[in-house]
Amino acid sequence: MDSALGSNELRIDRERLWATLEASARIGPGRAGGLRRLALDDADREMRDLFVAWCREAGLTVTVDRVGNIAARRPGREPELPPVVIGSHLDTQVAGGRYDGILGVLSGLEVIRTLNERGIETRRPIELIDWSNEEGARFTPPMLASGAFAGLHPVDWVLGRRDDDGKVFGEELARIGYAGEAPVGGRPLDAYFELHIEQGPILEAEGVPLGIVTGGYATRGFNIDIRGENAHSGPTPMAKRRNALVGAGYLIVAVNEIGWQFAEGEGKATAARLEVWPNKAGILSDWAQLTCDFRHPDPAATAEMERLLKAAIPEAARKARVEIEIVEDWTFGDERFDAACIGLVRESAAELGVPARDILSQAGHDAYHLSRICPTALLFTPCRDGVTHNEAEHIELDDTAPGVDVLLHAVLKRANR
Amino acid sequence: MDSALGSNELRIDRERLWATLEASARIGPGRAGGLRRLALDDADREMRDLFVAWCREAGLTVTVDRVGNIAARRPGREPELPPVVIGSHLDTQVAGGRYDGILGVLSGLEVIRTLNERGIETRRPIELIDWSNEEGARFTPPMLASGAFAGLHPVDWVLGRRDDDGKVFGEELARIGYAGEAPVGGRPLDAYFELHIEQGPILEAEGVPLGIVTGGYATRGFNIDIRGENAHSGPTPMAKRRNALVGAGYLIVAVNEIGWQFAEGEGKATAARLEVWPNKAGILSDWAQLTCDFRHPDPAATAEMERLLKAAIPEAARKARVEIEIVEDWTFGDERFDAACIGLVRESAAELGVPARDILSQAGHDAYHLSRICPTALLFTPCRDGVTHNEAEHIELDDTAPGVDVLLHAVLKRANR
CATH class of the missing domain: 3.30.70.360 (Alpha-Beta Plaits)
Known part of the structure; x- marks a missing residue:
């Protein structure tokens, strides 16, 4: 079925993506329609359990590293090659939204489900990663576990971080059953792609469904x-x-x-x-x-x-x-993303006829840390009024699916490179 | 021994007072030489236990009311008459001193010990009260239990107050064994005397050992x-x-x-x-x-x-x-104290040759609440640099003992009235 490669006909199943997001939105409900799913709390455990079950259903091999990052791997035809990684986070702010981070992980899952459904193999493995404690709402600093993966923070330092109640990261990880044994980072990645809501008002205001992030504030x-x-x-x-x-x-x-x-x-x-x-x-x-x-x-x-x-x-x-x-x-934020990866995103958007614009990121993202260790691209999709870190965070499927299709095609191109 | 009444020779035992203050200063030590003895915590329990033991040693009858106020009574020759009360508090701020409140309670104990030692009976009973949660550092508002005694707060409302960790006043009181059965207030008091450190710099600066409080800020x-x-x-x-x-x-x-x-x-x-x-x-x-x-x-x-x-x-x-x-x-603070009680304080100071000046209180005190239900006087003694609510709070025995002698004489006069 490799004939589908690069085909303009290949699209994600947008209804399935939406249903997956809705299932996530039921775990750790906030007071006002959003989510309160703090890193390593009981809701995070429940979400991780569901995510792992979904990954296994999709035939992926799941490993958990010492700081709780969950990596789910789809083999390539050359399984020893470094993988193309799609990642983001499933934790939220104290009064957070349903999409910040979550959309990126579940879009990655949708990309893999689509490839599976169409029987599409890739040369390189594809890996989907949920990074622990991106928000920094419970344990500081934000992007904690991707920082450890990128070698910025010692693992023991991460495991010793305390929340406002004095609870220890490593102990909480063990409590929820995600103190894995895999080493943290230290292995080559072919590339890293992350899709995220913009967390700003520009794409929605301009009616452009895709932002190609060229750098940060x-x-x-x-x-x-x-x-x-x-x-x-x-x-x-x-x-x-x-x-x-x-x-x-x-x-x-x-x-x-x-x-x-x-x-x-x-x-x-x-x-x-x-x-x-x-x-x-x-x-x-x-x-x-x-x-x-x-x-x-x-x-x-x-x-x-x-x-x-x-x-x-x-x-x-x-x-x-x-x-x-x-x-x-x-x-942070003055990192620059990889020209080749960005090129694949531009090319895929053009092929699919998805309007796109360059944009700067104003928030921190795991992609910043990853950009230090492998070629990285960050994609933004619109969110209503730029409202985020708020339970009222909202996206429209019609504005979101085109970006996920671009992610699918860009990852596919890179994994077959 | 009633011949000692009003005698200029009658003095407290200042060394005994100091040793009693030192014993208190070992219960709930702070990080920097002061005290951290929050209302109804374990240190407060330990202090209460010691205080009750001292009171019983002094022959007093101890009762605890429903909000944890501890009243220790010395009978009078006419035991049915309303008592003359000496009171203050044994709880401290989070990083509090050794004397704020504590000096008032333990001076009252010293007054009673002196009367006992000299075999002095009084017409009216004398009662010594430790008021729960004066500081408001753990449960708000401050002066909580004296407020209930004075009828300002319903008992059930006091018992339901929560600290920052959500712990409930009534449950904490039961936990430390001081959820008494006596009714809160609702009984006549003949008069109330409270001695307190000034918590301001005036007396020390002027070299005057006694402030007679005429009102509050x-x-x-x-x-x-x-x-x-x-x-x-x-x-x-x-x-x-x-x-x-x-x-x-x-x-x-x-x-x-x-x-x-x-x-x-x-x-x-x-x-x-x-x-x-x-x-x-x-x-x-x-x-x-x-x-x-x-x-x-x-x-x-x-x-x-x-x-x-x-x-x-x-x-x-x-x-x-x-x-x-x-x-x-x-x-609060615009209460006025009782002319007759103030008169007894002035008279005693004059007889003992203790220099005194009128002063306004700038802080809240249990005496404010008591002044609503009985004739009340508030006496100040110096503290170094006016520093208080600080572990560095400091007093000198030589500057303090004269005020306690005045308290002794004023209470004695009132109890024989």
Whole structure:
């Protein structure tokens, strides 16, 4: 049946894809129609179990690595060749949507089901991977297990990460039965393809069903410690107060206003997370930590946002009489994807008559980490109003299926290369 | 031995008082030399057990009421008369000191031990009370169980309060063995005396060992809800963001700056506590709640601070594109204490040659609630630098003992009235 290769007639079964997404949407329901399926919680276990069952039904060989990444392999005619990988994640935010990450994994499954149904073999193996803890909503940082796969994080460090309740990644993985034995990464991949909802408003607004990601917004993130001093919230005179929460307040305002200075150029600044201790009514808090980040399509602008943050820190510290210090920082998003893989996506879109445009990613993705170890392409499909990390996240099948067809053809081309 | 009544020779045993305070300071040690003895935790149980043992050794009859207040009674010659009560609390802040509240209870014990040792009987009974959960560090609001005693809170409402981990007051009380059967309040008290560290710098700075509290700072507190919308912290354009944490940031700054406007008149504004949800790195938070309060010796100034807060709310809401609403508010501190009880304190101080000055309380105290149901006096003794609600809280015995002697004499006069 290799005659179907590259045929414009080959399409996914869009109704089957939709039914698969709907089945996923019943596992870990949120309060408002979305999902709350945090990495390594009971819902994640249930979803993983169903995913593994689907993969086995599709004849795939499932292995789980030490950080819980699930790889499901379809053999090639030359089974020893490095595989073409399709991947994304099945975990969600605390109040997340039904498609972020999930669409990528289940589109990969649909690609494989389509190949199976049509009896299409490929030269190289195709592997489908669900990466653990992409969201970072339970264990930080985000993209944790793909980072380990790409050699950025030591495995033992990943296994020792703790959630806000002090629960340990490795123990939670064992609890849900996904502490695998396979090594984490360290093996050659031929290429990596990831399809993801855009998480932005551009494709929907322009009526274009496919975004071909050529790179990311340059992103700089910071954890900033604010140290004050405990004192009674009543008698302590204003001039003697060293309230860490007040320092955090000035800093949050500064971060937000930096974002506005760059808003016209599509820059963004986020005060995302604040921990405060002891954070009680009768006492001035002596410690806080703010997590914030800055994103801009132009790395020079991101650097300027960082400079402004660093200039704002002494001012906030002075006003609140606290000490403020950046204790951790990170960078991502200025990775560039692989020209050959991107070329296959463009070619497939053209053959299938799917309108496409180049686009930058504004969010983090597992594909960033993978791009460090193999040729990688990232595809975006539209989502309504760009709303994501929200239970109201929504996609239309008609806007989504064309992108999945392109994924199918691009992967097929690459696997037969 | 009634000849000792009113005698200038009668003094407490200051070394015994200090040893008792030291014994307390070993129960629930903090990280930095202070105490972490939260209401109804294991350390609170251990302290209560020791306190009850001390009371029984002193011949007192111990009863525990339904909200865990421990009352230890020394009979009078006319045992049916309403008692003269000495009280305060043995619980602490999360990172609290060794003396806040504790000094009041253990001074009361020392007063009784002194009377016992000298064989002094009184006409009226004397009762020593440890009030549950004064700090509010574990269960809100502060002064919870004295509030129930004074009829301000229904007993069942108190028993149903939950801490940040969802643990229930009544269940925790049963767990530590202090869910008593005595009714809460509803009985006449002749008078209430409380001795407390100042929690401010005035007495130490002036070298005056005794503050006679004539009233409190007028205090207005608020819980303020901030409602935004979940969205991805990356792609969402600045103009579409509705980040509750950013709304909270503007509000914290506004609260703090209101405090500075009134700082010269000894006004204070505190952004004390912030809860944020979901408070994760990858998502804009859709909910936050800020707890803040305003204090000023002049109730009209406190009212003006409240007006400025209410004017700042729409501005903060506009800047962060969120909704902000006051959902709870409270008032305390403009209670006035009893002229007759204050008179006894002044008289005793004069007789003993203890320098004293009138002072306003800036913090909440169980005495405020008691002042609603019986004649009440509140006495302050110095603390170093006014530092409190901090593990570094410190007192000197030489600066403290004179105030406890005054307490002894004032209580004795009142109990023989």
